[in-house]
Amino acid sequence: QQQVKQSPQSLIVQKGGISIINCAYENTAFDYFPWYQQFPGKGPALLIAIRPDVSEKKEGRFTISFNKSAKQFSLHIMDSQPGDSATYFCAATVFFSGTASKLTFGTGTRLQVTL
């Protein structure tokens, strides 16, 4: 019940294209869904996050779509650039203000954006 399933495992997109990564969760107590970007040999960096009270959140070229009833959320990278080539992890947690909560990570998606 704690799992977060992520797909695809790897993705190749042409420059300017749209990259789409999907995640699904089972634990209905999860109420905070961040996405992290990780470059080789570096720690993950928070990219964008969403709470389940909204269905979509956009920040620049990055958009999260959230479907509460289906328990699914996805990351869309518009106008993908070679610099976006990295591994992307979705995650989920129970968000309590002032209390640190453990993140449950997806398995990761290796994105390669080609010229």
Place this chain on the structure above:
Amino acid sequence: GAVVSQHPSRVICKSGTSVKIECRSLDFQATTMFWYRQFPKKSLMLMATSNEGSKATYEQGVEKDKFLINHASLTLSTLTVTSAHPEDSSFYICSANRLSYNEQFFGPGTRLTVL
């Protein structure tokens, strides 16, 4: 803001020796820090939750006597890999929760190689 550092970034040691990895929150106070382990091309695996001034909480299957965690202040947590063996070789990443926020900021990671 919200910068987390790790030291060292890389360490090579001989089998049987102990290695200490430091995790510091540079510009904020963190009551909770998390330690992760990441194998090549894999997701982050939570090892333990470190709370300032109290004992760490270890995830199932993580040997607490092998991976000693100390969280002596609101800006510093340390992970000591005792009697390291080649199978302990991995990428170790810490994250820190900013006080009153439930958002984890990750360090850049430490690459441990045990010969």
